[in-house]
């Protein structure tokens with residue numbers, strides 16, 4: 141059996157549900173002869189399966205946006221990315237279509253350009269991060285979303301922690317912060333805006349000390365190293381989810397124990413835009 145190696149531009153994220161399915165298919169295909177499936181053949185199967193991605197359900201393109209959002213959530217559940225009711229509920233409530241430009245295919249499982257060399261993360265990454273953080277996003281808790289971009293996850297956090305909690309988005313591109321505020325105001329989180337949901341223009345590497353400590357910190361851009369300020373602003377018992385690395389990046393899950401010590405593990409390999417200075421980002 142010859143394996144076809146595909147160029148890196150065809151690579152799809154590890155967490156892509158289509159890839160997950162293809163991997164299962166590949167495993168089944170080869171298991172009868174105890175053959176260990178080579179990554180390149182997994183990649184090929186991924187690509188072939190990709191012909192019918194998450195979004196290609198009957199009547200998909202003709203249904204309304206709320207419908208499409210619901211179907212996107214159902215697909216993520218089917219592929220095991222969304223595991224809990226909490227996460228499916230909040231992703232159903234916050235319509236992803238409100239957080240991208242109207243000509244963007246909002247419900248396709250892929251990151252999308254939002255301008256200023258930034259992207260909205262793919263739905264499966266949003267779902268993964270919500271799953272990882274859900275126990276730290278209980279009603280009344282505090283959440284910080286660093287590199288909040290479109291405001292999608294900030295809105296989800298705000299819904300989860302409710303009016304007694306607080307969700308803070310920090311973004312260093314003022315135009316993106318304004319865009320996110322417009323989006324949030326159109327969404328189900330609108331009534332929480334400037335009550336328990338805030339968006340600030342600042343360098344996210346410094347966090348947002350005013351409302352620290354946080355039960356949950358999410359970082360939406362890859363840091364070369366975990367910023368100290370964010371570790372300091374994490375509450376004992378709290379959790380941070382942060383992509384770390386430059387070219388090769390890992391999604392790290394950092395738990396601060398009650399004695400202040402940290403436990404750090406890698407969830408998966410990822411590809412995010414860098415957590416950097418505003419100038420470096422705009423220069424691309």
Ligand code: SAH
Pocket residue numbers: 256258259260261286287288289290291292293310311312313316342343344345360361413414415416417418421
């Ligand atoms: N979770 C967001 C991700 C947006 S992309 C979403 O899905 O919409 C990452 C974001 O991080 C971009 O908006 C970028 O402008 C922002 N960013 C990068 N470096 C930053 C920094 N130092 N401070 C604040 N925001 C930063």
